[in-house]
Amino acid sequence: MDEHPIQSLIKTSMESIKEMVDVNTIVGDAVETQDGSVIIPVSCVCFGFAAGGSEFDAKGSKENDKKDKPEFPFGGGSGAGVTVKPVAFLVVGKEQVRLLSISQNTTVERIIDVAPQIIDQVNSIFKKSKVDSTVES
Numbered sequence: 287m288d289e290h291p292i293q294s295l296i297k298t299s300m301e302s303i304k305e306m307v308d309v310n311t312i313v314g315d316a317v318e319t320q321d322g323s324v325i326i327p328v329s330c331v332c333f334g335f336a337a338g339g340s341e342f343d344a345k346g347s348k349e350n351d352k353k354d355k356p357e358f359p360f361g362g363g364s365g366a367g368v369t370v371k372p373v374a375f376l377v378v379g380k381e382q383v384r385l386l387s388i389s390q391n392t393t394v395e396r397i398i399d400v401a402p403q404i405i406d407q408v409n410s411i412f413k414k415s416k417v418d419s420t421v422e423s
Contacts, residue, residue, distance in 0.1 A: 312328070328375065339400070
């Protein structure tokens with residue numbers, strides 16, 4: 287079965303998008319600072335893609351009248367758009383890993399950032415209470 291012209295339009299567009307965007311677009315290249323921390327940018331990538339085409343009736347075409355299966359002229363186009371928006375920086379230090387959001391009003395990132403500290407505090411409370419109960423016995 288012959289390939290329809292719209293298939294080549296879509297294939298070309300998708301290959302171009304694939305070339306433009308890779309994992310380094312979403313998670314950027316790491317940058318090492320003087321104190322040994324590593325900063326990694328994290329971005330949000332949005333895609334839009336459209337393709338379309340139309341076949342026109344070729345009535346009255348002498349070449350088409352001679353064929354068993356008439357071919358219709360094809361007109362088509364495709365387009366794509368990509369938006370890359372930085373959303374956060376992952377900072378890997380010597381003692382901790384932090385996610386610094388670009389918009390400071392995000393509660394989820396703050397919870398994720400503070401969760402390890404809370405877990406450490408809860409663990410130390412349980413360890414302290416266990417030691418105290420052992421000493422009293």
